[in-house]
Amino acid sequence: MKKQIANWGNYPAMEADEESFVFDDQLDTLIGKGEPFIARGNGRCYGDASLSERTISTLKYDKILSFNKQSGIFECQSGITLDQILNVIVPAGWFLPVTPGTKFITIGGGLASDVHGKNHHVDGSISNHILEMDVVLSSDEVITCSPENYPDLFEATLGGMGLTGVISRVVMRLKKIETSMIRQKQIKAENLQELVSLFDEYKDYTYSVAWIDCLKKGKHFGRSILMLGEHAGLNDLADIQKNDPLKLPKNKQITFPFNLPSWVLNKFSVKAFNFLYYGKNFKKEINNVVSYEPFFYPLDAVLHWNRMYGKAGFVQYQFVIPLDAKDGLVVILNRIADEGLGSFLAVLKVFGKQESIISFPKEGYTLALDFPVRKGLLEFLDELDQLVLKYNGRLYMSKDARMKPEMLIAGYPELEKFKEIIKKYNPENKIRSVQSDRLLLTSSS
Amino acid sequence: METVLILGATSDIAIAIAKKFASEKFNIQLAARKPAQLEPLRSDIKIRYGVQCDAFAFDALQFSKHALFFETLNPRPDITITVFGIMDDEDEAFDNWQLTQRMIDTNYTGAVSILNIAAKHYGEQKKGAIIGISSVAGDRGRASKLIYGSSKAAFNAYLAGLRNKYFKHNVHVMTVKPGFVYTRMTENLALPKLLTSTPDEVASIVYAGFTKKKNVIYVKWFWRYIMLIIKSIPEFQFKKMKL
Numbered sequence: 001m002k003k004q005i006a007n008w009g010n011y012p013a014m015e016a017d018e019e020s021f022v023f024d025d026q027l028d029t030l031i032g033k034g035e036p037f038i039a040r041g042n043g044r045c046y047g048d049a050s051l052s053e054r055t056i057s058t059l060k061y062d063k064i065l066s067f068n069k070q071s072g073i074f075e076c077q078s079g080i081t082l083d084q085i086l087n088v089i090v091p092a093g094w095f096l097p098v099t100p101g102t103k104f105i106t107i108g109g110g111l112a113s114d115v116h117g118k119n120h121h122v123d124g125s126i127s128n129h130i131l132e133m134d135v136v137l138s139s140d141e142v143i144t145c146s147p148e149n150y151p152d153l154f155e156a157t158l159g160g161m162g163l164t165g166v167i168s169r170v171v172m173r174l175k176k177i178e179t180s181m182i183r184q185k186q187i188k189a190e191n192l193q194e195l196v197s198l199f200d201e202y203k204d205y206t207y208s209v210a211w212i213d214c215l216k217k218g219k220h221f222g223r224s225i226l227m228l229g230e231h232a233g234l235n236d237l238a239d240i241q242k243n244d245p246l247k248l249p250k251n252k253q254i255t256f257p258f259n260l261p262s263w264v265l266n267k268f269s270v271k272a273f274n275f276l277y278y279g280k281n282f283k284k285e286i287n288n289v290v291s292y293e294p295f296f297y298p299l300d301a302v303l304h305w306n307r308m309y310g311k312a313g314f315v316q317y318q319f320v321i322p323l324d325a326k327d328g329l330v331v332i333l334n335r336i337a338d339e340g341l342g343s344f345l346a347v348l349k350v351f352g353k354q355e356s357i358i359s360f361p362k363e364g365y366t367l368a369l370d371f372p373v374r375k376g377l378l379e380f381l382d383e384l385d386q387l388v389l390k391y392n393g394r395l396y397m398s399k400d401a402r403m404k405p406e407m408l409i410a411g412y413p414e415l416e417k418f419k420e421i422i423k424k425y426n427p428e429n430k431i432r433s434v435q436s437d438r439l440l441l442t443s444s445s
Numbered sequence: 446m447e448t449v450l451i452l453g454a455t456s457d458i459a460i461a462i463a464k465k466f467a468s469e470k471f472n473i474q475l476a477a478r479k480p481a482q483l484e485p486l487r488s489d490i491k492i493r494y495g496v497q498c499d500a501f502a503f504d505a506l507q508f509s510k511h512a513l514f515f516e517t518l519n520p521r522p523d524i525t526i527t528v529f530g531i532m533d534d535e536d537e538a539f540d541n542w543q544l545t546q547r548m549i550d551t552n553y554t555g556a557v558s559i560l561n562i563a564a565k566h567y568g569e570q571k572k573g574a575i576i577g578i579s580s581v582a583g584d585r586g587r588a589s590k591l592i593y594g595s596s597k598a599a600f601n602a603y604l605a606g607l608r609n610k611y612f613k614h615n616v617h618v619m620t621v622k623p624g625f626v627y628t629r630m631t632e633n634l635a636l637p638k639l640l641t642s643t644p645d646e647v648a649s650i651v652y653a654g655f656t657k658k659k660n661v662i663y664v665k666w667f668w669r670y671i672m673l674i675i676k677s678i679p680e681f682q683f684k685k686m687k688l
Contacts, residue, residue: 001633020629023455023482060457060629063485064492077485088493 005055008306009046010313011373011401014434020057027166028140030056031430036444038433039166041106042081045113046316047401048434049161056166058108064088065169072174073131078108078167086292091246094174095231095292097129101347103297108167113398114159114359118207118229118296121352125361126172127158134169138430142168156421159359161397163436164425179245181232182207182295186286188278192222192330199226199350206230207295212346213274214336214369222333224348225281232289249293255303262310265372274345309372315401317381318368320351320361321393328391329365335387336369339380343369357414357421360396368399378402397435405440446496448472450522452503452559453529454483457628458578461644462526465652467494474522476503476514477529505529505555506547515562524655525563526576527556532593532630545592552596557603564607567616574617576655577604581622581663584672587688608660619654620661623647624668640668 006013018040021027030037038052042059058079065075069092076085082096083103089095100115111133116125123129132146135157143165145154157164185205189195195210202208207229216223234245241247299305306314321328329348336343347368354361371377385407388395394411395403409415419441422429432442449466451459454475463473467490475483475498483500490498503514515521530552538544560575567573582590583597601620608618625631625641642650647664654662663669678686 001635017633019632022457022460022629025482026629063489065485065488067492084493 005040005043005051006313007043007045007047007050009315009401010306010309010311011315012048012051012434013313014051014053016052017054018057019055020060022060024142024168027056027061027136027168031136031138031140031166034430036430036432038431038436039108039112039162041079041109042104044102044105044109045398047399048438049113049398049400050109051434052432058106058166061168062106067092069093072176073171074174075169075171076107078111078170079106081106082110087248089174090177090180090248090292093177093246095177097173097175098123098126099296101297102300104300107170107172111158111167111170112160112162113396114356114361115398116349116351116361118209118227118349120354120361121203121208121350122206123175124352124354125159125356125359127356127359129173130158130170131173132171133157133167135165135425136168137165138426138428143425144169152421153425155357156418156425159356159397160418160422161358161436161441162433163422163431163441165431175231177231177246178234179232179237179241180247180249180292181237181241181245181289182229182292183232183236184286184288184290184295185228186281187226187228188281188284189222189224189226191220192224192333195222195224195226195348196326196329199348202226202228203350208349210348211277212333212348212367213278214333214343214346215271215274215340217337221337222330223278225278227295229295236289238289249291253301253303256305256307259307259311260309262312262372262374265309270343277345309370312373314370314372315377315381316368316370316399317384318360318366318396318399319384319388319393320364320366320396321388321391322362322364323350325391325393326365328387328393329367331391332367332384332387335384343371345370358412358418360394360398362394364393366396368396397439400435403439405438408439408441446470446472447523448474448497448520449524449526450474450476450518450563452476452525452527453505454486454500455479456528456630457644458623458626458647459526459528460486461648462528462578462651463490463498464494465645465648466524467496467498469652470494470496471524472497474499474501474518476501478502478504503559505551505559508555508558511559512562515559515566521566522563523572524574524576525560526578526651527560528578529555530578530580530597535589535591535593538592548592549596549599552593553599553603556600560603560607564611564616564618568611568614571615574619574655575604575607576619576621576651578621578623578651579604581624581668581672584622585676585683587683589688605661617655617658619651619659621647621651621654621664622661622668622672623664624671626664640665640671 002015005016037054040050040055061077061079063077098117114127205228210224210226212224351361353363429442436442449471454477480500480502487498580597582594583601604620625636650664
């Protein structure tokens with residue numbers, strides 16, 4: 001039975017078959033039917049990467065296979081969400097080595113996107129912490145790959161948007177923590193210039209990210225809040241917290257109840273929001289100790305926050321440009337402010353070095369922005385693409401719903417190699433998505 | 446800590462029930478035809494909930510092996526839950542006696558075989574609980590669920606009798622009648638959202654019913670009233686309806 005599905009941006013939406021599996025032989029049966037499909041986790045990529053007329057859901061394939069509490073080696077099936085992993089590992093004194101801004105993704109989806117977090121400049125992306133994984137190919141064959149075994153499959157699967165095969169089992173190395181709290185520092189930056197130098201000044205912090213008000217012009221252009229953090233040690237905690245230093249945060253979620261009508265988000269309401277958001281930090285600098293939840297997952301507190309963008313949905317645009325193309329940030333942010341298409345906030349982060357075939361991160365500045373789907377948006381984003389290319393940048397496939405194949409080719413120098421590996425492991429393109437067809441990574445013939 | 450035996454542990458509902466009881470700190474015994482398949486679930490339950498979890502081979506159709514199976518469980522479970530059951534295509538089953546018989550033997554005969562043994566043990570112990578996952582389809586015979594519905598009707602009558610027989614021996618027997626449930630078996634059907642529960646909801650309701658020592662529970666509760674209406678239609682009228 002076809003049902004309506006969409007990923008987090010609610011754009012695009014489509015009719016699709018969704019089938020799930022609990023046991024290995026059930027996955028074999030689903031793959032064996034021979035109709036093209038793409039694996040789908042929790043639908044938290046933003047665009048069309050995990051959309052296809054036929055999807056195979058990994059959500060019921062979510063078992064923890066082993067967890068060594070001494071060494072921090074964690075083994076699981078791919079459909080488990082980071083949220084569920086945290087509930088098990090945090091009380092035992094371990095943390096995810098890398099986490100994106102939501103814990104509601106599956107680990108399989110996280111690897112297919114090679115997700116990064118606030119610690120990329122120190123710890124790299126998630127692929128850096130994966131010891132081994134199983135990939136089920138379109139031929140039903142299961143291959144265990146690692147940096148040593150089938151390194152081509154390993155590398156092309158990390159960030160490969162599910163096109164090499166279905167990631168089924170994952171072994172990763174966790175990060176040791178003393179407490180479940182984060183020692184946080186927030187610093188207000190008056191403008192982009194100040195923000196960029198603050199990033200540099202505080203580059204030794206394990207976690208760093210900034211939220212920028214993109215609608216501010218003039219001398220406050222790029223005013224922002226830089227958020228820095230370290231895992232708190234026992235000594236950072238108040239006496240009362242020391243009784244239970246690895247406590248899990250309480251569930252305090254609220255649900256965004258309905259799709260907001262599209263007229264609510266406009267230049268004025270977004271300006272007002274940003275004014276309040278920036279204004280809530282009275283002091284130049286705040287230092288405190290908070291639970292990991294508000295630090296890493298502030299938006300997870302509002303379930304279905306994507307409804308804020310209305311039924312038409314939104315597109316998230318995330319690019320990275322090299323460190324020496326700093327001017328590009330100014331040009332691009334200016335262009336966005338001029339257009340006034342209503343990005344609430346932009347998230348800026350500095351990536352460290354990374355070598356990979358198809359993963360998004362590379363050394364430089366990465367900026368992520370939300371744009372509600374409106375008339376003229378797609379044309380505007382095509383324009384932004386040209387600017388990103390001019391500064392030698394590229395886009396994140398996990399956020400993408402609309403880029404043209406030329407944009408991908410220009411941004412990813414190893415793309416031909418990636419295509420060769422897809423050809424080798426997924427020769428008949430039985431595994432393909434709306435995105436991979438659009439980007440000409442796969443085709444029906 | 447008490448131990449729960451889950452018979453037919455590979456279905457979505459069984460997995461959800463196992464996890465629910467494990468989260469309430471019960472040790473878990475999983476039983477299914479191919480116990481090797483249960484290994485990931487077993488490790489998952491142990492790691493997530495910090496309880497004991499073991500997996501055993503059990504085939505509802507191998508009646509002669511049921512006594513040995515139950516006697517060799519160590520420890521013997523405090524609560525026995527039957528979740529196994531099959532729902533084949535009714536038209537195919539009607540034309541093929543083997544399918545009909547398999548459905549009846551699994552859903553009814555197999556359940557009776559193993560629960561006789563468990564009930565006897567609990568009766569002697571003067572404590573214990575039996576939970577049978579049945580179906581609303583057993584509440585009234587109708588064309589579209591001819592064999593499946595009648596096997597569940599027989600199972601319901603059996604559980605009611607067992608409840609009566611062992612009441613004075615302090616054995617709690619609970620009949621669970623789910624309506625529509627979103628599972629792998631139903632993912633290709635268009636189910637009415639308001640009337641359909643998730644396996645996790647079924648598990649929570651089963652656990653709540655167990656702690657409150659309920660006799661017969663419907664999942665969700667309003668199915669009791671839906672079935673009441675269906676049961677109250679006079680037979681001369683009912684036989685003409687397309688159900």
